[in-house]
Amino acid sequence: MSGDAAREVKVELAEGVKGDIAELTALPTDADSKQREDVEVLKRRIAELFLECEDNPHAGDLMGAGRHSELADCRRIRFDIDGFKGKPRFRLIYRNEPSDGARRDACGLRSDLGLVCMLIAKLVSVHSEMTSVRRKAQAEMALRTVKGSNEC
Amino acid sequence: MPLLPRTKSRQLFEKLSDLEAQMREMRGEISVLHDRQADDEVEALAAERVRSGAAGRSEDGAQALTDLDIDLR
Numbered sequence: 592m593s594g595d596a597a598r599e600v601k602v603e604l605a606e607g608v609k610g611d612i613a614e615l616t617a618l619p620t621d622a623d624s625k626q627r628e629d630v631e632v633l634k635r636r637i638a639e640l641f642l643e644c645e646d647n648p649h650a651g652d653l654m655g656a657g658r659h660s661e662l663a664d665c666r667r668i669r670f671d672i673d674g675f676k677g678k679p680r681f682r683l684i685y686r687n688e689p690s691d692g693a694r695r696d697a698c699g700l701r702s703d704l705g706l707v708c709m710l711i712a713k714l715v716s717v718h719s720e721m722t723s724v725r726r727k728a729q730a731e732m733a734l735r736t737v738k739g740s741n742e743c
Numbered sequence: 744m745p746l747l748p749r750t751k752s753r754q755l756f757e758k759l760s761d762l763e764a765q766m767r768e769m770r771g772e773i774s775v776l777h778d779r780q781a782d783d784e785v786e787a788l789a790a791e792r793v794r795s796g797a798a799g800r801s802e803d804g805a806q807a808l809t810d811l812d813i814d815l816r
Contacts, residue, residue: 602804606797609807616811634813641804641815658783659790667782678778682785686798708801710789 600645604709611712612637615681632672637712640670640683644709648687665710685709 604612616630616637643650651666665686669679686708747755792798805815 603801604804604807605792606800606802607792609802609811612808612811612813616813634811638808638813638815641808654786657786659786661790661793662786665789667785678774680781682781684785684789686793708798709804710792710798711785713785713788 600648602641602644602709605711608709608712615712629672632674636670636672640668644685651683651685654684682711682713683709684711 616634618626618630622630649666651668654662654665654667656663662684665684668683668685670681670683671677671679688708808815
Protein backbone atom coordinates (compact mmCIF):
# COMPACT_ATOMS: atom_id res chain seq x y z
CA MET A 592 0.00 0.00 0.00
CA SER A 593 1.18 3.50 -0.67
CA GLY A 594 -0.19 6.92 -1.27
CA ASP A 595 -1.26 9.90 0.72
CA ALA A 596 -3.48 7.91 3.10
CA ALA A 597 -0.48 5.94 4.30
CA ARG A 598 1.39 9.08 5.23
CA GLU A 599 -1.41 10.00 7.62
CA VAL A 600 0.08 7.50 10.04
CA LYS A 601 2.61 9.20 12.23
CA VAL A 602 5.52 7.29 13.72
CA GLU A 603 6.65 8.23 17.20
CA LEU A 604 9.42 6.86 19.35
CA ALA A 605 8.74 5.92 22.96
CA GLU A 606 11.07 7.36 25.54
CA GLY A 607 14.33 5.43 25.28
CA VAL A 608 14.05 4.36 21.64
CA LYS A 609 16.09 7.30 20.36
CA GLY A 610 18.79 6.17 22.78
CA ASP A 611 18.53 2.60 21.47
CA ILE A 612 19.08 3.81 17.91
CA ALA A 613 21.90 6.14 18.96
CA GLU A 614 23.58 3.19 20.65
CA LEU A 615 23.14 0.99 17.58
CA THR A 616 24.60 3.54 15.21
CA ALA A 617 27.41 4.83 17.42
CA LEU A 618 30.89 4.38 16.05
CA PRO A 619 33.95 3.72 18.18
CA THR A 620 36.57 6.46 17.89
CA ASP A 621 38.97 4.08 16.14
CA ALA A 622 36.33 2.70 13.75
CA ASP A 623 37.69 1.27 10.52
CA SER A 624 36.11 1.72 7.10
CA LYS A 625 34.15 -1.57 7.35
CA GLN A 626 32.55 -0.50 10.64
CA ARG A 627 31.69 2.90 9.18
CA GLU A 628 30.13 1.25 6.15
CA ASP A 629 28.12 -1.18 8.33
CA VAL A 630 26.76 1.69 10.43
CA GLU A 631 25.75 3.60 7.29
CA VAL A 632 23.97 0.50 5.96
CA LEU A 633 22.25 0.04 9.33
CA LYS A 634 21.12 3.67 9.31
CA ARG A 635 19.63 3.18 5.86
CA ARG A 636 17.88 0.00 7.06
CA ILE A 637 16.41 1.85 10.06
CA ALA A 638 15.15 4.61 7.76
CA GLU A 639 13.59 1.99 5.46
CA LEU A 640 11.86 0.33 8.41
CA PHE A 641 10.53 3.66 9.58
CA LEU A 642 9.03 4.37 6.15
CA GLU A 643 7.71 0.79 5.90
CA CYS A 644 5.90 1.27 9.20
CA GLU A 645 4.34 4.46 7.86
CA ASP A 646 3.26 2.69 4.67
CA ASN A 647 2.07 -0.49 6.29
CA PRO A 648 1.69 -0.38 10.08
CA HIS A 649 0.76 -4.07 10.03
CA ALA A 650 4.06 -5.16 8.53
CA GLY A 651 5.41 -6.67 11.74
CA ASP A 652 4.27 -9.96 13.27
CA LEU A 653 1.53 -9.52 15.83
CA MET A 654 2.96 -10.70 19.14
CA GLY A 655 -0.30 -11.87 20.69
CA ALA A 656 -0.71 -13.33 24.14
CA GLY A 657 2.72 -14.27 25.30
CA ARG A 658 4.72 -13.86 28.45
CA HIS A 659 3.95 -10.14 28.63
CA SER A 660 0.27 -9.23 28.40
CA GLU A 661 1.27 -5.57 27.82
CA LEU A 662 2.63 -6.53 24.41
CA ALA A 663 -0.37 -8.52 23.15
CA ASP A 664 -1.29 -5.92 20.54
CA CYS A 665 2.29 -5.04 19.66
CA ARG A 666 4.14 -6.06 16.56
CA ARG A 667 7.70 -7.23 16.09
CA ILE A 668 10.14 -7.01 13.22
CA ARG A 669 13.40 -8.94 13.28
CA PHE A 670 15.88 -7.25 11.00
CA ASP A 671 19.49 -6.97 9.99
CA ILE A 672 21.64 -5.22 7.44
CA ASP A 673 21.62 -6.52 3.87
CA GLY A 674 24.22 -9.15 3.26
CA PHE A 675 24.43 -10.33 6.87
CA LYS A 676 24.42 -14.12 6.92
CA GLY A 677 22.66 -15.54 9.92
CA LYS A 678 19.66 -14.91 12.07
CA PRO A 679 18.67 -11.25 12.36
CA ARG A 680 20.42 -9.60 15.30
CA PHE A 681 18.13 -6.60 15.67
CA ARG A 682 14.59 -6.32 16.97
CA LEU A 683 12.01 -3.59 16.59
CA ILE A 684 8.82 -3.70 18.63
CA TYR A 685 6.04 -1.23 17.99
CA ARG A 686 2.41 -0.65 18.78
CA ASN A 687 -0.30 0.69 16.52
CA GLU A 688 -2.60 3.13 18.20
CA PRO A 689 -5.44 2.94 18.81
CA SER A 690 -5.44 -0.82 19.45
CA ASP A 691 -3.75 -2.00 16.26
CA GLY A 692 -6.47 -0.48 14.07
CA ALA A 693 -9.48 -2.36 15.40
CA ARG A 694 -11.71 -1.16 12.59
CA ARG A 695 -10.65 -1.85 9.03
CA ASP A 696 -12.08 -0.67 5.80
CA ALA A 697 -13.49 -2.87 3.01
CA CYS A 698 -10.07 -3.32 1.43
CA GLY A 699 -8.73 -4.72 4.67
CA LEU A 700 -6.58 -1.68 5.20
CA ARG A 701 -6.55 0.24 8.42
CA SER A 702 -8.80 3.21 8.47
CA ASP A 703 -8.48 4.44 11.99
CA LEU A 704 -4.79 4.18 12.80
CA GLY A 705 -3.26 7.42 13.80
CA LEU A 706 0.02 6.45 15.30
CA VAL A 707 2.76 3.90 15.28
CA CYS A 708 4.63 4.01 18.54
CA MET A 709 8.01 2.34 18.43
CA LEU A 710 8.74 0.79 21.78
CA ILE A 711 12.17 -0.62 21.28
CA ALA A 712 14.91 -0.98 18.72
CA LYS A 713 17.68 -3.16 20.00
CA LEU A 714 20.67 -5.22 19.07
CA VAL A 715 20.38 -8.53 20.83
CA SER A 716 22.79 -11.39 21.29
CA VAL A 717 21.74 -13.78 18.55
CA HIS A 718 24.05 -16.65 17.69
CA SER A 719 25.90 -15.82 14.51
CA GLU A 720 25.80 -18.30 11.65
CA MET A 721 29.24 -17.08 10.67
CA THR A 722 30.59 -18.74 13.80
CA SER A 723 28.90 -21.97 12.74
CA VAL A 724 30.45 -21.75 9.30
CA ARG A 725 33.91 -21.18 10.80
CA ARG A 726 33.47 -24.09 13.20
CA LYS A 727 32.29 -26.34 10.39
CA ALA A 728 35.36 -25.46 8.35
CA GLN A 729 37.57 -26.28 11.34
CA ALA A 730 35.80 -29.59 11.91
CA GLU A 731 36.19 -30.52 8.24
CA MET A 732 39.86 -29.64 8.36
CA ALA A 733 40.28 -31.87 11.43
CA LEU A 734 38.48 -34.65 9.61
CA ARG A 735 40.72 -34.31 6.57
CA THR A 736 43.77 -34.40 8.83
CA VAL A 737 42.56 -37.63 10.43
CA LYS A 738 41.82 -39.13 7.01
CA GLY A 739 45.20 -38.04 5.72
CA SER A 740 47.15 -39.51 8.62
CA ASN A 741 45.19 -42.72 8.24
CA GLU A 742 46.17 -43.09 4.61
CA CYS A 743 49.90 -42.92 5.39
CA MET B 744 51.52 -50.35 6.05
CA PRO B 745 48.50 -48.35 7.35
CA LEU B 746 48.67 -47.03 10.91
CA LEU B 747 45.23 -48.53 11.64
CA PRO B 748 43.63 -51.68 10.28
CA ARG B 749 40.96 -51.00 7.63
CA THR B 750 38.00 -51.97 9.92
CA LYS B 751 39.26 -49.78 12.73
CA SER B 752 39.74 -46.89 10.35
CA ARG B 753 36.18 -47.28 9.02
CA GLN B 754 34.82 -47.41 12.58
CA LEU B 755 36.74 -44.29 13.46
CA PHE B 756 35.50 -42.52 10.36
CA GLU B 757 31.87 -43.48 11.12
CA LYS B 758 32.24 -42.27 14.69
CA LEU B 759 33.57 -38.96 13.44
CA SER B 760 30.66 -38.65 11.03
CA ASP B 761 28.21 -39.35 13.86
CA LEU B 762 29.90 -36.74 16.03
CA GLU B 763 29.74 -34.22 13.22
CA ALA B 764 26.01 -34.88 12.76
CA GLN B 765 25.46 -34.46 16.51
CA MET B 766 27.40 -31.19 16.45
CA ARG B 767 25.28 -29.91 13.57
CA GLU B 768 22.11 -30.77 15.45
CA MET B 769 23.39 -29.10 18.62
CA ARG B 770 24.39 -25.97 16.71
CA GLY B 771 20.87 -25.76 15.31
CA GLU B 772 19.35 -26.14 18.78
CA ILE B 773 21.70 -23.55 20.27
CA SER B 774 20.86 -21.14 17.45
CA VAL B 775 17.13 -21.49 18.17
CA LEU B 776 17.76 -21.00 21.89
CA HIS B 777 19.80 -17.85 21.26
CA ASP B 778 17.08 -16.50 19.01
CA ARG B 779 14.42 -17.17 21.64
CA GLN B 780 16.61 -15.62 24.35
CA ALA B 781 17.03 -12.53 22.18
CA ASP B 782 13.27 -12.24 21.76
CA ASP B 783 12.75 -12.64 25.53
CA GLU B 784 15.33 -9.95 26.20
CA VAL B 785 13.66 -7.31 24.02
CA GLU B 786 10.15 -8.31 25.05
CA ALA B 787 11.04 -7.78 28.70
CA LEU B 788 12.45 -4.32 27.92
CA ALA B 789 9.49 -3.33 25.76
CA ALA B 790 7.01 -4.51 28.41
CA GLU B 791 8.91 -2.50 31.02
CA ARG B 792 8.60 0.60 28.83
CA VAL B 793 4.85 0.09 28.56
CA ARG B 794 4.51 -0.48 32.33
CA SER B 795 6.67 2.50 33.24
CA GLY B 796 4.70 4.81 30.96
CA ALA B 797 7.69 5.46 28.67
CA ALA B 798 5.50 4.51 25.71
CA GLY B 799 3.22 7.41 26.59
CA ARG B 800 6.13 9.84 26.67
CA SER B 801 6.89 9.67 22.98
CA GLU B 802 8.57 12.02 20.57
CA ASP B 803 8.25 12.68 16.85
CA GLY B 804 10.03 9.83 15.08
CA ALA B 805 11.07 11.66 11.93
CA GLN B 806 12.61 14.48 13.96
CA ALA B 807 14.40 12.03 16.26
CA LEU B 808 15.93 10.20 13.32
CA THR B 809 17.03 13.47 11.74
CA ASP B 810 18.70 14.37 15.04
CA LEU B 811 20.56 11.07 14.79
CA ASP B 812 21.74 11.88 11.28
CA ILE B 813 19.45 9.27 9.71
CA ASP B 814 18.14 10.47 6.40
CA LEU B 815 14.53 9.56 5.68
CA ARG B 816 14.49 10.60 2.03
